[in-house]
Amino acid sequence: MITGKKNFLAVLITMLIMVACSSSSDDSPSDSGDNFDRGALLVNMADNIIIPAFEDLQTKLSAVDIARGNFINDINQTNLDLLSDAWLEAYKTWQYVEMFNIGKAEERGGDKGFVSFFNIYPLTIEDVQNGAASKNYDLDSSNFHDAQGFPALDFLIHGIANSDTSAIDKFISNTNKEGYISYLTDVVAQMNALNNSFANDWKNNYRDTFVSATGNTVTSSLNKIVNDYIFYYEKGLRANKIGIPAGNFSNAPLADKVEALYKDDVSKALTLEALNAVQDMFNGKQYNGTSTGESFRTYLAFLDRNDIVTLLNSRFDDARQKIEVLDDSFFSQVNTDNTKMTEAFDALQLAVVTLKVDMVNAFDIRLDFVDADGD
Amino acid sequence: MKKIALSLFVIGSILTSCSSDDDNNTDGIGNNVVVPATYEFTREGNSTVSFGGQTTRIQMSEELISALKDNTQTEPILDGMFAHVEGEADFSDANLNASDKSIRSKTAASEDYFKANTTAANAIKADFDTWIASQASEVFIAWDNDATAGNAGKIQEGGGGSTRYVNAKGLEYNQAVNKALIGALMADQILNNYLSPAVLDAGANRADNDAGIVVDGKAYTTMEHKWDEAYGYLYGNEANPAEPVTNADSFLSKYLFRVEGDADFAGIAEDIYEAFKKGRAAIVEKNYTVRDEQAEILREKISEIIGVRAVYYLQQGKKNLGSDNGSAFHDLSEGFGFIYSLQFTRQPNTTEPYFTKTEVDAFIATLTAGNGFWDITAEQLDTMSNTISAKFNFTTAQAGS
Numbered sequence: 151m152i153t154g155k156k157n158f159l160a161v162l163i164t165m166l167i168m169v170a171c172s173s174s175s176d177d178s179p180s181d182s183g184d185n186f187d188r189g190a191l192l193v194n195m196a197d198n199i200i201i202p203a204f205e206d207l208q209t210k211l212s213a214v215d216i217a218r219g220n221f222i223n224d225i226n227q228t229n230l231d232l233l234s235d236a237w238l239e240a241y242k243t244w245q246y247v248e249m250f251n252i253g254k255a256e257e258r259g260g261d262k263g264f265v266s267f268f269n270i271y272p273l274t275i276e277d278v279q280n281g282a283a284s285k286n287y288d289l290d291s292s293n294f295h296d297a298q299g300f301p302a303l304d305f306l307i308h309g310i311a312n313s314d315t316s317a318i319d320k321f322i323s324n325t326n327k328e329g330y331i332s333y334l335t336d337v338v339a340q341m342n343a344l345n346n347s348f349a350n351d352w353k354n355n356y357r358d359t360f361v362s363a364t365g366n367t368v369t370s371s372l373n374k375i376v377n378d379y380i381f382y383y384e385k386g387l388r389a390n391k392i393g394i395p396a397g398n399f400s401n402a403p404l405a406d407k408v409e410a411l412y413k414d415d416v417s418k419a420l421t422l423e424a425l426n427a428v429q430d431m432f433n434g435k436q437y438n439g440t441s442t443g444e445s446f447r448t449y450l451a452f453l454d455r456n457d458i459v460t461l462l463n464s465r466f467d468d469a470r471q472k473i474e475v476l477d478d479s480f481f482s483q484v485n486t487d488n489t490k491m492t493e494a495f496d497a498l499q500l501a502v503v504t505l506k507v508d509m510v511n512a513f514d515i516r517l518d519f520v521d522a523d524g525d
Numbered sequence: 526m527k528k529i530a531l532s533l534f535v536i537g538s539i540l541t542s543c544s545s546d547d548d549n550n551t552d553g554i555g556n557n558v559v560v561p562a563t564y565e566f567t568r569e570g571n572s573t574v575s576f577g578g579q580t581t582r583i584q585m586s587e588e589l590i591s592a593l594k595d596n597t598q599t600e601p602i603l604d605g606m607f608a609h610v611e612g613e614a615d616f617s618d619a620n621l622n623a624s625d626k627s628i629r630s631k632t633a634a635s636e637d638y639f640k641a642n643t644t645a646a647n648a649i650k651a652d653f654d655t656w657i658a659s660q661a662s663e664v665f666i667a668w669d670n671d672a673t674a675g676n677a678g679k680i681q682e683g684g685g686g687s688t689r690y691v692n693a694k695g696l697e698y699n700q701a702v703n704k705a706l707i708g709a710l711m712a713d714q715i716l717n718n719y720l721s722p723a724v725l726d727a728g729a730n731r732a733d734n735d736a737g738i739v740v741d742g743k744a745y746t747t748m749e750h751k752w753d754e755a756y757g758y759l760y761g762n763e764a765n766p767a768e769p770v771t772n773a774d775s776f777l778s779k780y781l782f783r784v785e786g787d788a789d790f791a792g793i794a795e796d797i798y799e800a801f802k803k804g805r806a807a808i809v810e811k812n813y814t815v816r817d818e819q820a821e822i823l824r825e826k827i828s829e830i831i832g833v834r835a836v837y838y839l840q841q842g843k844k845n846l847g848s849d850n851g852s853a854f855h856d857l858s859e860g861f862g863f864i865y866s867l868q869f870t871r872q873p874n875t876t877e878p879y880f881t882k883t884e885v886d887a888f889i890a891t892l893t894a895g896n897g898f899w900d901i902t903a904e905q906l907d908t909m910s911n912t913i914s915a916k917f918n919f920t921t922a923q924a925g926s
Contacts, residue, residue, distance in 0.1 A: 393643075396643070397647075398643045398647075401608045401629060401630075488647075489644055489647075492643045492644040492647055493644050495643055496641050496642050496643055496644055497641075499640055499641035499643070500641045502641075503640075503641065503723070506727075506728075507723070516728075516729050516732065517728045517729065519728070
């Protein structure tokens with residue numbers, strides 16, 4: 151009944167089916183498989199978001215250094231307050247930068263890359279106090295990752311050292327006051343030097359590498375930036391700022407693990423900046439501007455997945471509402487009504503699922519981490 | 526033209542073959558999932574089955590529920606068992622002490638139900654914390670008192686039976702913890718975590734499984750391991766987990782054995798074992814449609830264990846209420862825990878439990894109103910039983926005996 155010709159055709163089709171089915175998932179990451187212009191997206195990210203953010207942080211950190219100089223030349227509370235203001239402005243800008251652990255920024259500092267030098271908290275306060283006392287500290291050593299950057303400045307400007315009664319005593323009456331002044335100066339210098347090197351490398355070198363790596367492999371720019379972006383959202387924002395203090399990864403809440411513990415009343419403001427940074431990045435919104443360009447959002451639209459765009463933006467907005475009802479001080483919020491903290495966490499978590507499953511699948515990008523929480 | 530037509534035909538065939546594995550499994554093509562006789566899977570001669578963490582948590586839970594019945598224990602000791610920290614000497618078994626696992630961290634902690642609902646998860650964890658603390662602060666200190674309405678103490682089952690230790694409402698906290706863990710730990714982790722595509726297919730799991738990429742230093746792919754971890758929460762304490770006999774622990778294994786022993790439900794143990802084997806074999810064959818079909822079967826059958834035992838204990842409690850309160854309160858305490866566990870069940874092909882947390886909280890409120898079991902009526906127990914049975918595929922009469 152079956153002719154030889156049909157048999158041949160059947161065999162051919164079967165072979166084609168086998169090839170098509172077995173290679174569908176392991177071959178596809180080598181090219182993007184769609185005709186979206188990844189290069190244009192990378193250009194918008196580099197030129198309108200990433201580089202301007204690093205440059206603005208340069209400006210803000212310079213202002214911190216000037217305020218620091220004014221303070222140590224004339225140590226008084228007014229100048230310390232001005233230093234605090236400059237610190238807060240820079241810390242807010244940092245929220246737009248922390249997700250870009252790529253290029254020169256990821257060369258040092260271990261898995262956390264440049265974040266290790268800017269925003270590891272909680273601070274190990276003993277390292278700062280012992281460093282000031284002994285003048286024997288090495289900010290390049292991993293032992294001091296948790297004793298520098300914005301958290302160290304937070305303590306130096308707002309915290310009270312052992313045996314002192316106010317923050318400024320460190321620099322006036324403390325037996326180690328010279329050490330504290332040196333420590334302050336060295337922390338600010340380290341932050342400026344590192345960020346200058348990142349900003350300059352982006353402008354003079356890495357920018358071209360970044361925008362030309364348009365493929366779909368683990369080392370392609372979009373793959374790396376998507377991984378960094380989601381990791382930042384899940385770990386840097388959701389877990390570090392909200393989840394860990396709320397006790398979602400421990401047996402009890404840990405209020406003293408909030409960001410900016412010593413200033414105390416800015417943890418909400420910093421978190422809101424971070425959420426804005428995440429949402430602006432998603433939508434391709436120019437740093438400190440209003441225009442938008444090629445982005446995760448337009449890529450999804452290109453793929454006919456506006457459903458994901460709508461869902462993500464509404465989840466970001468919902469999370470913002472849950473954060474806005476929190477106390478300015480997350481330390482106070484955890485201690486007075488931690489349920490509101492976990493509700494904010496839950497709202498943030500909903501977007502994690504959309505990012506890690508829906509968006510990543512739409513982009514056909516492989517995540518290099520599965521669960522930032524660990525078991 | 527002819528070439529184009531042929532190409533289209535071929536493409537059509539490819540699309541069909543790739544997207545409809547499920548349809549193909551009953552006819553010749555693609556029927557590649559052979560169910561092995563036992564739960565044994567190997568790669569290049571090495572077993573790929575592993576669920577040590579599940580065995581550990583079952584054994585930690587066994588020590589916890591034993592300690593809850595020992596009035597020489599203290600709340601810190603009990604808390605340490607529930608929320609073990611690596612290296613602390615919380616248990617009699619040194620292997621458990623050395624473990625970095627804890628019961629509490631996996632209580633109400635599934636990906637599907639609680640990852641984005643830590644607010645509810647915290648409330649559930651707090652319930653366990655409260656039961657454990659209250660066992661020490663209310664019941665241990667009244668160990669030698671006779672329990673009366675509104676007063677904790679001991680109450681002996683009729684006919685010279687066992688002595689039970691209850692709180693002021695007649696509830697045995699140790700039973701609440703024991704039976705609620707069946708839902709909050711075992712069922713939640715199995716049904717709403719490890720059998721969920723959100724976990725099985727997380728990250729690159731599917732691509733890795735397709736390509737046979739194993740976890741560093743292990744013989745299994747991540748997806749294989751996740752399925753095994755589901756298996757481990759039911760069979761992890763078996764002497765030979767590959768060929769389980771059930772009744773190997775005081776949790777899900779025991780109550781699968783009990784439900785299997787009720788003629789109305791005979792066959793459920795085999796159904797569950799078969800579904801676990803077939804789903805695991807499907808992962809080996811990269812047939813995720815068959816895998817997910819088995820997951821839905823497991824969601825239905827394992828949820829049914831909890832539903833049947835909830836109704837069973839309410840009905841048993843009703844029988845002795847007023848005449849033998851020792852026996853009645855013991856049954857109602859077990860029922861309390863199974864009812865609590867209902868919120869962790871999973872209706873197949875949905876994202877919903879058979880009863881939501883709000884519904885379960887209402888049941889619990891009824892059971893504990895006023896003086897609790899001292900006040901509850903047979904009518905209330907029947908109403909609750911019928912409400913539960915109606916959601917499942919059985920009657921109160923079938924479950925109640």
